[in-house]
Amino acid sequence: MKHLKPINRKAQKIDDLAPAAATPADPMLEDDVVALQQKTQHPHVPMGCTLAFSPGWEVDAGGGTAGLCQPVERDIYDCYVTCFWPVQVPDHVNYSPDWASNCSSAAKDWRNLDLVFP
């Protein structure tokens, strides 16, 4: 390799395996083969919490509703009160009407959502 110089034995072994130069079908830039058993990378969201912020449309980290900590119908009014996980949840709409005032577009500004302490 041109830009990385191996300085221990393990690095040397990796270097020995590196293809010499860029080719049209460059093995160094192509994706690894992804077999069916390989997980795709998701952010770590604990089961029980919802990924969506719209009341009534909550899905769990697996994309379904089975893993929510409350039935989907309940979380509109109860999710916040009983939730074990310290994160903003939809029923702040009821308890803290301003909880999302700094977040005009959830997809863009979700980092501005703050914790609410009742």
Next chain:
Amino acid sequence: MNTMTTPTADFRTARYAIGELHEFEAADQAYVYLVGAGAIFALDEGARAVLNALREGEMSHDEIVGALLAHGYSAADAQDLIRELLFVRGIVSDRIAPAIDPQPTAPPADFPLQALVLNITNQCNLACTYCYEFGADKIATPQGKPKFMTLETAKSSIDFLLAQSGARENVHVTFFGGETLMNFKLLREVVLYANEAAAAQGRSMTYSLTTNATLLSDPIIEFLADNDVGVTVSIDGPAELQDARRVYKSGKGSYEVIEPRLKKLIARHRSRAITARVTLSEGVTDVLRIYRHLKDELGFHEVGFAPVTNSGEQDYAINGDGMSRVLADFHALAQEWLDYALENRMHGFSNVSETIAELMQGVNKSHPCGAGLGLLGVSPSGDLSPCHRFTDADTHTLGNIETGIDAEKREDFLSRGHVSAKYECQSCWARPLCAGGCHHEAFVRYGDTGHANLHYCDWIREWTDTCLRVYGAVAAQNPQFLERFATRKGQS
């Protein structure tokens, strides 16, 4: 017309982030230590620029190329930089799913033994106050068990080692105690027996022992020298430090007894390195002074240090200030080690030498040590344990020399101790070398051999970083010197 997307067009949609690595600098050169592999690479300016840019957050392929072009790199260079960094996983793409970490699995059933530690006695003539075998945190349960190993058990152990070590040409026996030399008579007979047994199979056997040096006599020194028996001496430094905790049952210090014996041993025994193993404890933290005394005044070839194992509640444990002092002295000695290395001289500070040897290979450990894998301990009764520190502990028996290894218990021990089973280690860059730390220390501290030694994490990372910088400096300025460490941690 072929409208399929070509593979080369694909990667442009990928977003890249910094992979799992530790960056360090030495001798004005930038390096990365790649955690997934244990590999060390020197970076050129371009590779450094890519990592610097990515430190702000993820970037797309085109954004990285754009940033490099703005810095005066050619498009071809930019392409090369990305492909090389991707190849070594210094950067990772969000479209390539990282391989799932291997879960702890049972070791191969035929994993060949490399070494046995024979605890030829559990008796000791000293009563060191911090002893893990007899002190407040002891886990051994020797009641009702033999105090001295019999020749029969020792011979069975040698046969067991030869039978269980597969095709290894050379295997190793360490004699341990208690105080090993309280059963020197057995040690001598075992060496003679094992030499013959190994030779009969066209193989060889090497030996070492650990001792407190109080019982070294001229005939013993002769025997050890003639038979190339490596000697490690447990010693804590000059008289007042040695005598703080390494005492007889009467409370009397042991320095006066061992000093003349050590001088004789070191003068006569030239066939193997004679090493000192220092236990640091409260009030015994003056590493520099201890090193100078043991290396320069007594003449040990190497000196290694480790803080005392304890449950966290003992008064001999080193507090935070003590550990800061230890680390500061370690750094001073590491600098001295580097100065020596640049002049092609070997320095006697084992803690650096051992780490350098591992960094040179690029080890990536599944387990913190070979306990239960290539190495087993044997108690005077013939019970097997993961290592000498678990000798005579009923909670950790892994079988018996007569009945063989208890596969189920061994698997449990190794599954717990696997680095992938230690949650806290998964985000630590030092895990290829540390793998969570000593099984025994974890058991004493947390009651579980599979617990990461969390009380050491910051310390281990700082020390590993120091050794990486020593390694980098030598690699840049005197790379041939590193070759001397090629076999130190090599497998036979």
